[in-house]
Amino acid sequence: MAWSRSSNWCRLKVGICYCLVLALASVSESLEQQTSSSQNHGKEVESNYLTNVSKSQTSGVGGYKHVWPDIRFGWKILVGTVIGFLGSAFGSIGGVGGGGFFVPMLTLIIGFDQKSSTAISKCMITGGAAATVLYNLRKRHPTLELPLIDYDLALLFQPMLVLGISIGVSLNVVLAEWMITILLIIILLGLSTKSFFKGVETWKKETKTKKILLDASKCLESKDVEDRHSPSGESNDPTQTKQVKRREVSILENVCWKQLGIIATVWVIILGLQIAKNYVTKCSVAYWSLNLLQIPVTVAVTSYEVIKLSQGKRILASRGSEIGEEWRVYKLVSCCACGLAAGLVGGLLGLGGGFIMGPLFLEMGIPPQVSSATSTFIMAFSSSMSVVEYYLLNRFPVPYALYFAGVATVSAIIGQHVVGKVIKALGRASLIIFILSFTIFVSTLTLGGVGIVHMVKKIEHKEYLGFEEMCPHKS
Secondary structure, three states, X not given: XXXXXXXXXXXXHHHHHHHHHHHHHHHHHHHHOOOOOOOOOOOOOOHHHHOOXXXXXXXXXXXXXXXXXXXOOOHHHHHHHHHHHXXXXXXXXXXXXXXXHHHHHHHHHHOOOHHHHHHHHHHHHHHHHHHHHHHHOOOEOOXXXXXXXOHHHHHHHHHHHHHHHHHHHHHHHHOOHHHHHHHHHHHHHHHHHHHHHHHHHHHHHHHHHHHHHHHHHHHHHHHHHHHHHOOOOOOOOOOOOOOOOOOOOOHHHHOOHHHHHHHHHHHHHHHHHHHHHXXXXXXXXXXXXXXXXHHHHHHHHHXXXXXXXXXXXXXXXXXXXXXXXXOOHHHHHHHHHHHHHHHHHHHHHOOOOHHHHHHHHHHOOOOHHHHHHHHHHHHHXXXXXXXXXXXXXXXXXXXXXXXXXXXXXXXXXXXXXXXXXXXXXXXXXXXXXXXXXXXXXXXXXXXXXXXXXXXXHHHHOOOOOOOOOOOOOOO
């Protein structure tokens, strides 16, 4: 059965790749007819990078131009597919998406400009996150009779995370690139180190648990031998374990529809406000009004969840008890503040909230499987919001986005399936934490390296390295 499922996934992957390659090839002829009309300015440019660039479109005061390389199935697409596959597999398992793999690959190997790479990366993250969420909808908590995804935990963090991302994006415009690069390296290195030590701690706990269970098993075996030689031949030892069959539920029963509906409503409202911002003058009264309208929406939903949790009408049971624990208001407010900070850092550094939420959930005592699933669930909403906005702004070529999103989708499902089997066989949920730490560390090296290269180039060309204006003056 397992082999047939694996072969079906392989066939599905090959089919998706084949169809998307045909779609890419169909538009390649039209793209080849469009060449860059900008002057060379005396700089040598690699022929395999900008020889076939689509016609640029400008936007904004700075005259931003797309760099969309010609679509040709060659070694670049092949290497990009492999990196995208691995990045999505690791990212979906760790609950961080994999943007640290995608953006450098799209920029340095495929040849997109930084903004287009970020947009396509969001498409890949959305594809992987959506596939992971669908895969986890039927999954149950590793030890409790609960869904694997903690919907109340998601509802507590998701609104403030979205608000924080919006604030962080605005700060990203103001801060210089070198400042963002240094912050990115410091924060990601700290998160990676923290996650690694958390993984080591969890590994030691699992080792102790396995040893206790092994000792208990040996005691039961010796007891069993003694009982066989006893006159009655029966054992009345109450310590004998009985395997309790876990209750199987359907997907419809495994989803908390009320919490999901509230999260989806927040998603729709915030997305509408973000889209409306693109049709008004930047820094106008209407622009700031639309920005500020996000605050009452997110604060109202978060306050509703805080009140329900503080009154005991809802519980965060995924920490290890179906009864949950008493949450005081100040502790819940602290969690909301952490969600806001996570979104702010994510928006500032151009990352998804998963890089911050995953380690944060682990520190809260959430089991690794639940932490990864809930973090990915939250990330699916925030990344998909960015994809819709990027699409309306024409920030990415659709065929490229569809192809790499398909790769990420297949990879995420395969990664979840394989790692789930490994964890079940070894009894080591700490593997998820180590994968999370590894993914964040690789993202530190790749994103930090790209940022340092850009910073060095700006220094060599003596470009301005100070703060930028959020509302540039019209000349």
